[in-house]
Amino acid sequence: MLETNKSIAQKDFVLSIEGLTVSFDGFKAVNNLSLYVEEQEIRVIIGPNGAGKTTVLDLICGRTKATEGSIKFKGTELTRLNEHQIVHAGVGRKFQNPSIYEDLSVFENLELSFPRGRNVWGALTFRRDAEVVAKVKEIADMIFLGDKLDMNADLLSHGQKQWLEIGMLLIQDPELLMLDEPVAGMSVSERKQTAELLQRITKDRSVLVIEHDMQFVADIADRVTVLHQGQVLSEGSMERVQSDPKVIEVYLGH
Incomplete structure (x- = not known):
């Protein structure tokens, strides 16, 4: 274990989550979670409903504040920052449901997300x-x-609305892109295209995905993390987690 911790400490990660805990009225939705995401990696988080998957994204983006633990993005402690x-x-x-401006064109949606317009002075000029x-x-x-x-x-x-929202994020050029069930409600062909899209965009960034499909x-997935009751149940390649008896028992078996 000491050797493993040493190798983790020496490695540069885009995202390093250590000892992350959040409690709601005594219930630990995320419980002492540690997770490390590398550069240009697609990490997928799976697990049964109530496992804490969306809560982890809420904690990373600052929507929910941690009770304990650390979230470091490229060395910056995110728990001290606002959204x-x-x-x-x-x-x-x-988020799960597309959040776009439906009364505007595709071009205008993407244009509104262009970085120069995202502060008061930038918007005015x-x-x-x-x-x-x-x-x-x-991006289109x-x-x-x-x-x-x-x-x-x-x-x-x-x-296509899901793709547009992904585009509205991509135009801001994030180094970590987090997607909550991006292919929910998509056709089979759209799911295949979305897989192609995610494979392409990891040339410049890391992607963290929550998905049930x-x-x-x-x-x-480059690597899969299985959550159960707010903790890591299993982690590794898709083949490894699919064959893990614990995962089959609490998730895939159902």
């Missing part, structure tokens, strides 16, 4: 110049919406 500061540090988070247009088109092509820039967002399919997990 806005965590976003500016380079952490982007997508923001101009649609060649740099903005080029970046919007680049990446999220399979390059031919739908002028379409109102409310006319997109559910899967085991085929999708197998398609994208």
Whole structure:
């Protein structure tokens, strides 16, 4: 164990979670959790309902404050920062339901998320110049919406709305992207395209995903963490966790 801790300490991680605990009226939703995410890694968190998966994302992005423990992003302690500061540090988070401006076009949704417009002065002085247009088109092509820039967002399919929200995060260029059930409600073909998208974007960043679709997990995950009652039950490759008797008993067997 000492050797393992030593090797962990010597390694540079994008995200280092150690001893993380949060209690709600005495109930520990996350209990002494330690988790380490490497650069350009797709880490998928799975587990039964109530395992603490979404709470972990809430803690990382500052929506929920930890009772104990540490969350370090590239060496910066996130537990001391508010949500806005965590976003500016380079952490982007997508929730389960798409949060987009449905009365605006795809182009306008992406443009609104362009970094220069995200503070008061930037918003007042923001101009649609060649740099903005080029970046919007680049991201739109990446999220399979390059031919739908002028379409109102409310006319997109559910899967396309999910892609648009991912694009709205990507245009801010986060170094850690967190996605909560990104393929829920998607067609089979959209799930395959989403897997391709996530594989591409890890060239520049790490991705932390919560997901229930085991085929999708197998398609994208570099490493899988299984949570149960707020703790790590098992961790490793998809093959390893699928064959772990503890995982089969509490999650996959059902």
